[in-house]
Each structure stands twice: as C-alpha cells, then as structure tokens.
Amino acid sequence: MAATSHAHKEFGPAQYLAVWVGLLVLTALTVAVWKMHFSLGTRVTLALTIATFKAGLVALFFMHLWEHGGVTRLVMATSLLFLVLLIGLVLADNATRFQYANPPYSEPWLQVPYQQMAPPMQDQPPPLEAAPPQRRP
Amino acid sequence: MPTEAAATPQLAHHFPSLEAQEHAARMGMWLFLATEILLFTVLFTAYAVYRFLFPTGFEDASKFAHVALGATNTVVLITSSLTVALAIYYARQGESRKTVALLAVTIAFGAAFLVLKGFEYHDHFVEGQLPGRYYHFEGLSGPGVSMYFTLYFLMTGLHGLHVVVGMGVLTWVAVRAARGDFSRSYSTPVELGGLYWHLVDLIWIFLFPLFYLL
Numbered sequence: 001m002a003a004t005s006h007a008h009k010e011f012g013p014a015q016y017l018a019v020w021v022g023l024l025v026l027t028a029l030t031v032a033v034w035k036m037h038f039s040l041g042t043r044v045t046l047a048l049t050i051a052t053f054k055a056g057l058v059a060l061f062f063m064h065l066w067e068h069g070g071v072t073r074l075v076m077a078t079s080l081l082f083l084v085l086l087i088g089l090v091l092a093d094n095a096t097r098f099q100y101a102n103p104p105y106s107e108p109w110l111q112v113p114y115q116q117m118a119p120p121m122q123d124q125p126p127p128l129e130a131a132p133p134q135r136r137p
Numbered sequence: 138m139p140t141e142a143a144a145t146p147q148l149a150h151h152f153p154s155l156e157a158q159e160h161a162a163r164m165g166m167w168l169f170l171a172t173e174i175l176l177f178t179v180l181f182t183a184y185a186v187y188r189f190l191f192p193t194g195f196e197d198a199s200k201f202a203h204v205a206l207g208a209t210n211t212v213v214l215i216t217s218s219l220t221v222a223l224a225i226y227y228a229r230q231g232e233s234r235k236t237v238a239l240l241a242v243t244i245a246f247g248a249a250f251l252v253l254k255g256f257e258y259h260d261h262f263v264e265g266q267l268p269g270r271y272y273h274f275e276g277l278s279g280p281g282v283s284m285y286f287t288l289y290f291l292m293t294g295l296h297g298l299h300v301v302v303g304m305g306v307l308t309w310v311a312v313r314a315a316r317g318d319f320s321r322s323y324s325t326p327v328e329l330g331g332l333y334w335h336l337v338d339l340i341w342i343f344l345f346p347l348f349y350l351l
Contacts, residue, residue: 010226010229011226012226013223013226016219016222016223016226017219019219019222020215020216020218020219023215023218024212024215027208027211027212027215030345030346030350031204031208031350033350034204034346034349034350040192040196040351043350043351044351047346047347047350047351048343048346050346051342051343051345051346054342055339055342055343058218058335058338058339058342059335059339061222062218062219062221062222062331062335062338063332063335063336063339064328068163070160071160071164071167072163072164072167075164075167075168075170075171076167076170076171078171079170079171079174079175079178080174082175082178083174083175083178083181086178086179086182087178087181087182087185090182090185090186091185091186091189094186094189094190095189102190103190103280104280105191105280106190106191106280106281107190107191107192107193107280108189108190108192
C-alpha cells in the first residue's frame with residue numbers, strides 16, 4: 001500500500017544522475033567565478049547564489065522534498081526563516097552600532113582601510129566627527 | 138488494521154498503517170535536521186559578523202585556503218550524496234545487495250573526504266595558521282586574520298564530526314540492509330540515514346565558497 005501510493009512520482013537513477021551533473025556544473029561555475037576576480041560584493045553575491053541553487057537541488061531531489069512535501073517542507077521553511085532572522089538581525093545590529101561598540105580596527109567605521117594606515121599602528125581609533133554639544137532644555 | 142500489521146512485522150502497534158508510521162518517522166527526522174540547521178546557523182552568523190567587521194583580514198586569510206583540496210572535497214561529497222540517493226532508491230525496490238554496495242561506496246567517500254581534510258589541517262598546523270592566540274603564522278597578520286582561522290577550524294571541524302557520525306549511521310544502516318531487514322514495504326532507516334548524509338553535504342556546499350572562494 002505504502003509502496004504503491006507514491007511509486008508513480010518517485011525519481012529514478014536517471015533523474016539522480018542528472019541532479020548530480022547539475023551539482024558538478026554549478027561547482028565548476030563557482031570556482032570559475034572565483035578565478036575571474038570580480039569585486040568582493042559581486043563575488044559574495046554570485047558565490048552565495050550558486051550555493052543556494054546547489055542546496056536547492058540537494059534538498060528538493062536528493063532529500064525528496066519535491067516528492068513528499070507537506071509538513072517536511074514546513075519544517076525546512078521554518079528553519080530557513082529563523083536562519084534569515086538570526087543572520088539578518090545580528091548583522092543589522094553590528095551595522096548600526098556606535099563605532100566604539102564594535103571591536104577596535106573593525107573596518108566599516110575606519111576612514112582608511114587597515115592596510116593603508118601609516119606603519120606604526122595608531123593607538124587611538126580614528127576620531128569621530130565632532131558632534132555639536134547637546135543643550136538640555 | 139490487524140491484517141496489515143500481521144503482514145508487516147515492522148509496524149508499531151500505535152500506528153494505523155505503515156504509511157502513517159513512515160510519515161511520522163520522516164517528520165521526526167526533519168525536525169532533528171532543523172535543529173542541526175539552526176546549530177550551524179549560529180556559526181554562520183558568527184562568520185557573517187566577523188566577515189562584516191574585518192573584510193580585509195578575511196579576504197587575505199582566505200588566500201591561504203587550499204582551493205584545489207576544497208573543490209575536490211566538494212566533488213567527493215556531492216558524489217557521495219548521489220550514491221546515497223541511489224542506495225535509498227534501490228532499498229525501496231527491495232534490492233538489498235545494491236543498497237549495501239552503494240552505502241559502502243558512500244562511506245568510502247566520507248573517509249576520502251576526511252583524509253583530504255586531514256592533509257589540509259596538517260598544512261595549516263605546520264604553517265601556524267591556528268585559532269586565536271595559537272596563531273603564529275609569519276606571512277600574514279592584521280585584525281580579523283586569526284578570527285578567520287578560528288571560524289575555519291570550528292566550522293569545518295564540527296562539519297567533519299558530522300561526517301564521522303554520518304559514516305557511523307550509514308554503517309549501521311548498511312549492516313541492517315545486509316542482514317535483510319529492509320524490503321519493498323519497509324526501508325525507512327535507509328531514507329532517514331540518507332537524509333542526515335545529505336544535510337552534511339548541504340552544509341559543506343555553503344562552507345566551501347565561504348572559506349575558500351571569498
């Protein structure tokens with residue numbers, strides 16, 4: 001009973017081989033993109049996009065989400081939602097912090113990239129732009 | 138359904154049918170996989186934060202990753218995922234001998250992955266590219282560089298541990314398959330063990346570009 005009810009939509013060796021070839025092509029593609037020396041932003045975007053496609057192939061076909069669906073998809077989607085929430089909110093926190101609340105020499109707040117600084121490292125982090133003194137009412 | 142229960146001794150008495158039992162087992166496995174995804178999510182978050190804070194340090198440090206070994210390992214894991222998927226397929230067809238052979242090949246791929254990873258770790262140890270205060274590599278210093286290697290060893294190490302556990306699970310499944318525990322109507326352990334192995338592959342698919350290519 002159980003074997004016959006989902007036998008008609010089950011994938012066979014041919015489909016699995018096709019998925020495998022797809023994964024190999026995407027792996028070659030991600031290495032090729034790395035060799036082309038794009039800017040960092042482009043490389044991160046491309047590498048993560050390709051990795052997401054590969055993960056999608058594995059999850060949908062090798063892990064049978066395409067065939068089974070239902071509640072297992074809901075479990076997967078929920079864990080992905082929390083993945084996005086955690087990484088997104090934590091990064092948003094660090095990106096919007098007051099400079100000195102982040103580790104010293106962390107770069108998004110430095111005026112000059114670390115490596116272009118004068119050889120004796122500055123002991124003081126670069127000064128903030130002076131804010132006008134706030135007067136209390 | 139007493140008739141079905143008699144025909145399939147694997148059916149636990151609190152499930153109405155083998156299909157319901159299979160669904161429950163699969164959902165339980167996926168809930169466990171969700172906790173595994175969240176475990177690695179925390180580490181990926183740490184990576185994202187430090188990569189954001191020290192982009193130059195991470196970019197310079199990743200130039201010392203062994204891309205050829207990493208890419209080979211990616212191919213190894215992807216191929217092992219294929220052999221596991223085929224093992225599940227043949228288990229459902231009731232062809233236990235093919236299942237056992239394919240699981241053995243998968244376990245061999247897992248071992249190959251660990252051996253290549255061992256070569257990589259060895260090189261990093263010799264060079265002194267070690268986590269935290271043990272970092273003493275002369276060729277590169279600067280903020281964030283040792284954090285790259287801390288996260289590299291932490292995340293690939295935890296992933297390697299999962300490879301070892303996955304090999305153990307698949308060995309157990311292969312022994313049961315060789316014993317003739319599985320048939321057309323019952324092959325759930327093969328599927329669930331395979332799901333675990335695919336998750337290990339899934340995590341490596343993200344570790345590879347993050348540590349080797351960016």
